[in-house]
Amino acid sequence: MNFFQPTTLPQLAQCLAEQAGPGCHLIAGCTDFLPQRNGTPWDARALISLVNLAELGQIRQENGLVSLGATCTHTQVEGHPLVRQYFPALAQACGSVGSTQIRNRGTVGGNVGNASPAGDLYPVLLVLGARGVVLSGNQAVRRLPMEQLVLPQGALALEPDEAIIAFELPVPSPGNLNAFVKLGERTHVTIAKISLSASLTLHEGRMEQVRLALGAVARRAFLSSSSSALEGKSLSKALLPELFDALSREVAASIPDRPSMPYKRQAVRGLADDLLSALLHQARDVSQQP
Amino acid sequence: MIINFVLNGRPVSRDLLPQRRLIDVLREDFCLTGAKESCGEGECGACTVLLDGRAVHSCLVLAGQLEGHAVTTIEGMAENGELDVIQNAFVEHVAIQCGFCTPGMIMSAKGLLLQNPDPSEEEIRIALSGNICRCSGYAQIVAAVQDAAKRLREVGKA
Known part of the structure; x- marks a missing residue:
């Protein structure tokens, strides 16, 4: 087996061009890669480790975008000042992935790249309007909206010789609120049974440009039409019955035959309640800023 | 491949x-058998070590990715035959029953105190939430970490 540790993007492109194909795996924190291989014969012909690419471990703001390198760890993203300032939903999601040990090692690129239906970051990046930056073996770079980066059946929409190198998130407009809530078997170290992400703009007390995403419901997290239960309304807990009804109907309609449907269509009530609380909390913080 | 890294200093x-x-x-x-393998998939925390000062699962780190990094195991905690403050606190609070989870617990606690010398009980519980103890000694473990943090602050080194 060959083990590659490129340190520059041209080196990564060359590895992709020469090695991509069956038996070649891109790896970073390995928190999914290694458990998936427990008890199975070693199948790798080549491993391309991304963690020595310094550029992929950076978070920076330029030209109205915040760029998150694909190998930034959950711990790094959760604590980064730009993320805490603009994207509390992302900080919350990164802070609720696995345990401290997993967050110290697992990466945002891996979380999205593994395309688990219960992945916490994809729905957040979806509501925040992020794009995935993808490098291919011929050194070309393309940018894909999150809807196109992951296919509806829950697989990454990339060619074998392509790698996610970053995510770009537009800096939110003033008055933006964004939040992420999830429900699992316990409070910490838990995989989402269902998650809800939101991004919206408060304008003269009313919610506009509301984007909601439901995670761990269908094969891929999706933008929710229940955002219409909030659009144009003033933010308050009084919206809970209407939001719950809309989400519950949507969950039931999207997975009618799934055994977990009766649970999830009820559980979403708790999430809707948590989400409204998180948004109200943020709205108070925003209004108290000078 | 030849891999160069720092092991316990x-x-x-x-x-x-x-x-x-x-x-x-x-x-x-x-022959450093302090880190234990139990689940092998990042659930139990028994294999926790520090990688560059951060708690990680040693069952989920590839040797090939170690070049230039620093690994600290439970065996690297004692200095000159003296147990570390956290180890002593675990002994004094009887935060050990069978001992299988203890090396991982202590390394997670060390990782926390390096980042946050004055953690709240909630922060300690979150930092240790990836370490499972099946003898159910969490109350003593949390008390041991609180006590160790206090003692480390008093001597001015976390």
Whole structure:
């Protein structure tokens, strides 16, 4: 087996061009890669480790975008000042992935790249309007909206010789609120049974440009039409019955035959309640800023 | 491939297959058997070590990714035959029953106190939430970490 540790993007492109194909795996924190291989014969012909690419471990703001390198760890993203300032939903999601040990090692690129239906970051990046930056073996770079980066059946929409190198998130407009809530078997170290992400703009007390995403419901997290239960309304807990009804109907309609449907269509009530609380909390913080 | 890294403060250089897991390298090649393997998939925390000062699962780190990094195991905690403050606190609070989870618990606690010398009980519980103790000694473990944090603050080193 060959083990590659490129340190520059041209080196990564060359590895992709020469090695991509069956038996070649891109790896970073390995928190999914290694458990998936427990008890199975070693199948790798080549491993391309991304963690020595310094550029992929950076978070920076330029030209109205915040760029998150694909190998930034959950711990790094959760604590980064730009993320805490603009994207509390992302900080919350990164802070609720696995345990401290997993967050110290697992990466945002891996979380999205593994395309688990219960992945916490994809729905957040979806509501925040992020794009995935993808490098291919011929050194070309393309940018894909999150809807196109992951296919509806829950697989990454990339060619074998392509790698996610970053995510770009537009800096939110003033008055933006964004939040992420999830429900699992316990409070910490838990995989989402269902998650809800939101991004919206408060304008003269009313919610506009509301984007909601439901995670761990269908094969891929999706933008929710229940955002219409909030659009144009003033933010308050009084919206809970209407939001719950809309989400519950949507969950039931999207997975009618799934055994977990009766649970999830009820559980979403708790999430809707948590989400409204998180948004109200943020709205108070925003209004108290000078 | 030849891999150079720092193990418990000492530079080491070994010819290792890059796909081997850190826990296997520690236990088989260096005879450091403090880190325990239980689940092998990042759920139980018994294999926790520090990588560059941060708690990680040694069952989920590949040897090939160690070049230039620093690994600290439970065996690297005692200095000159004296147990570390956290180890002593675990002993004094009887935060140990069978002991299988203890090395991982202590390394997670060390990782926390390096980042946050004055953690709240909630922060301690979150930092240790990836370490499972099946003898159910969490109350004593949390008390031990609180006490260790206090003692480390008093001597001014976390």
